[in-house]
Amino acid sequence: MAFVRIIANESGRFPALARLFYESGPEATIRRLSQFLEDARAAKLLEFGDSTEAAKQFQSLVRGELPLLIVLASMILRMRSSNRKSRQG
Numbered sequence: 001m002a003f004v005r006i007i008a009n010e011s012g013r014f015p016a017l018a019r020l021f022y023e024s025g026p027e028a029t030i031r032r033l034s035q036f037l038e039d040a041r042a043a044k045l046l047e048f049g050d051s052t053e054a055a056k057q058f059q060s061l062v063r064g065e066l067p068l069l070i071v072l073a074s075m076i077l078r079m080r081s082s083n084r085k086s087r088q089g
Contacts, residue, residue, distance in 0.1 A: 001070045030055045 011018035033055035040046040048054040 001067070001074070030059065033059065 007018055007021045030052060034051040037046060037048065037051045037054050037058075041048065041051070
C-alpha cells in the first residue's frame with residue numbers, strides 16, 4: 001500500500017510513471033480477469049453484460065474494504081502519533 005501511495009503522490013510530477021504502474025498492474029489484472037470471464041461465458045458457465053465491468057465488480061468483491069481500511073489505519077496511526085508528540089511537549 002505504501003508503494004501505491006508513493007506512486008499516487010508523485011503522479012503529478014511523473015504522469016508517465018503513474019500510467020505505467022496502472023497499465024502494468026491494475027489494468028492488466030482487469031484485462032486478464034475479463035478474458036477469464038469471457039471464456040467462462042463462452043463455455044456457458046456464466047451470464048453477464050460487459051466483461052470488463054464484471055471483472056471490476058468481482059475484484060471489488062474480493063478486495064472488499066481492505067484498501068480503505070489500510071488507508072484509514074495509516075491515517076489513524078499518524079494522528080495518534082502526532083497527538084502523543086504534542087502532549088509530550
